[in-house]
Amino acid sequence: MHPIRPDRRWPLHDIATTRQIEQAAAAALPPHTLMERAGLAVARLALALAPHARRIWIACGPGNNGGDGLEAAMHLQRWGKAPQLTWLGDEGKAPADALASLQRARQAGVAFGAAPPPDWDFAIDALLGIGGARSPQGRMAEWIAALNSGGQSVLAVDVPSGLDADTGNGAAVRATHTLSLLTLKRGLFTAHGRDAAGAIWFDELGLLPGTGDGAPTAWLSSPAAASTRLHASHKGSYGDVAVIGGAPGMAGAALLAGSAALHGGAGRVFVGLLDADTLKVDSAQPELMLRPWDSLDLGAMSVACGCGGGEAVRAALPKVLSTARALVLDADALNAVAADPQLQLQLKARAGRGRATVITPHPLEAARLLGSSAAQVQADRLAAARELAQRFSCVAVLKGSGSITAGPGEVPLVNFTGNARLATAGTGDVLAGMVAARLAQGRDAMRAASEAVHAHGACADRWPDGEPLTAGELARRA
Ligand SMILES: NC(=O)C1=CN([C@@H]2O[C@H](COP(=O)(O)OP(=O)(O)OC[C@H]3O[C@@H](n4cnc5c(N)ncnc54)[C@H](OP(=O)(O)O)[C@@H]3O)[C@@H](O)[C@H]2O)[C@@H](O)CC1
Ligand SMILES: [K+]
Structure with missing residues (x-):
C-alpha cells in the first residue's frame, strides 16, 4: 500500500481500462481473491488511521464496492472492533462476489443495521465505486449525507461514493482518506476529486504492473530531475x-x-x-x-x-x-x-x-x-x-x-x-x-x-x- 505524493510519475487509469485489468487479474487468480485482498487492505488502513476507533460504521452499497466493505468488516470484527454494517443491496441482484461476502459476514456475526448507527467513531464508505452511475437519490443520498455530516473521519473505498472516477465530478462523500484499489483512478486528482478524496492511498492488490492490456490513460506529473549547471556555461x-x-x-x-x-x-x-x-x-x-x-x-x-x-x-x-x-x-x-x-x-x-x-x-x-x-x-x-x-x-x-x-x-x-x-x-x-x-x-x-x-x-x-x-x-x- 502506498500513500500517494506528488513525487513520482504514478500511472492513472480510467474505468474502462480498470475493468480490463480487473478481468485479467480475476481470471488469473482463484475466485474471490481480489475482493478478499481489497477488504484486507481497507481494514488494515482503517486500523492504521484510527487505531483506537471501535464503533466503525461501514456503509456498504449494492455492488462489489459494498463487497469490499463487507470483507473489511469481517477483519475488523476479528481484530476486536465493533463494526456497524449497513447494506444497501438486493440479494436477488447482487454480483456473485459481493453476495458471497454478504453471506460470510452474516455467518461471522457482523452486526447489520437497516439505518446508520446512532453514533460512530470512524466510518468506511463502501457505497459506490467505479460502478457509480447517475446522481445518488433516496437512501443512497441520505447515507452519503450522513457520512458527510457525521463529524468523523471517513475512509472511502476505491473512490468517494458519488464521485465519477473518470472526471472527478458528482455530489460525493467528502472523505478524509481514499484507498484506490487495483488502479489509481484519475478522477481522484482533478475537478472535485481532490476535495472529495482527502489523502489518497493506493493498493495494487498484489498485481504486477502490466496485468491486462489496460495501459494508463493519464499519468500523475512528477517533479523535474535535479540538474546541475556546467561551470563552463554562460547566460x-x-x-x-x-x-x-x-x-x-x-x-x-x-x-x-x-x-x-x-x-x-x-x-x-x-x-x-x-x-x-x-x-x-x-x-x-x-x-x-x-x-x-x-x-x-x-x-x-x-x-x-x-x-x-x-x-x-x-x-x-x-x-x-x-x-x-x-x-x-x-x-x-x-x-x-x-x-x-x-x-x-x-x-x-x-x-x-x-x-x-x-x-x-x-x-x-x-x-x-x-x-x-x-x-x-x-x-x-x-x-x-x-x-x-x-x-x-x-x-x-x-x-x-x-x-x-x-x-x-x-x-x-x-x-x-x-x-x-x-x-x-x-x-x-x-x-x-x-x-x-x-x-x-x-x-x-x-x-x-x-x-x-x-x-x-x-x-x-x-x-x-x-x-x-x-x-x-x-x-x-x-
Ligand atoms: N470484482 C472484484 O472482485 C473487485 C471489485 N472491486 C471493487 O468493486 C467496485 C466496482 O464494483 P461494481 O462494478 O459492482 O460497482 P459499484 O461501484 O459497487 O456499484 C455498482 C452498483 O451500484 C448501483 N448504483 C450505481 N449508481 C447508483 C446510484 N447513484 N444510486 C444507487 N445505486 C447505484 C448499481 O446499480 P445499477 O446501476 O445496476 O442499477 C450497482 O448495483 C470497485 O470500485 C472496487 O471497489 C475491487 O476491489 C477489485 C475486486
Ligand atoms: K466508495
Missing part, C-alpha cells in the same frame, strides 16, 4: 525569454511573468511592454530588460505572450505567432486567438514548422477556445485538454484543481501539487513565465509545461502557514 547557455504584455494599466502582469522567467533560470529576460511609454526600467528588478516589443528578435527567444495584454495584444499576435522560436500563450492572448480564426490557423501552423507552443487557459478561456462553456470543460477536464491540444496542435495546460497537461498524441499528465492559495491575482502570469524559462533552457513543450505546473504548485504547498501568498513572492520562490 547564453540558458536562453532568452521575451515577455509580451502589459497593456496600459497592466504592466504588473508582464513584470511578474518576467520575474518568474528570471527566477526560473532563463539566461536573459526581456519585457516587451505593449504600452511602451509607461516604464523604462523596473528598479525593483533591474535584471529585466524593458524594450519596445517589436524591437525584439523573437525568432531567437522563448516568448510568453498575453500577460496583461488586454485588447492591445491582438495586434502583436500575428508577428508573435509567426516568429517566436518557442511560445507560451496565456490570458488575453488566448482570448484574442479564440475570437479570430486567422490567428487560430497561425497557431496551428506552428507545429508544422517545428515551433514549440504551450497554451495555458483556465476553464473559461478553454471554453472560448473550444466554443463551449466552462461547465462543459469542467465536466471532463481531461477530454477538454486533449481536445485543445489536438485542435491547435500544441501543448495545452488546462488550469484549475488538478491542472492537466496534454499534447497531441501524448498521454496527458495530471498535476497533484498546488492548493487554493494560488487563487490570487498574478499567479497565472507567474506560471507563463516559468514555462517560458524552461522552454528557453531547451525542454520540450510537454516537459516544460508539466514541470513548471508541478513546481508552481509545489511552491504553494510549501508556503508557510499564516503568510499570504502573493504572485510576486511566488515568482521569486518557485
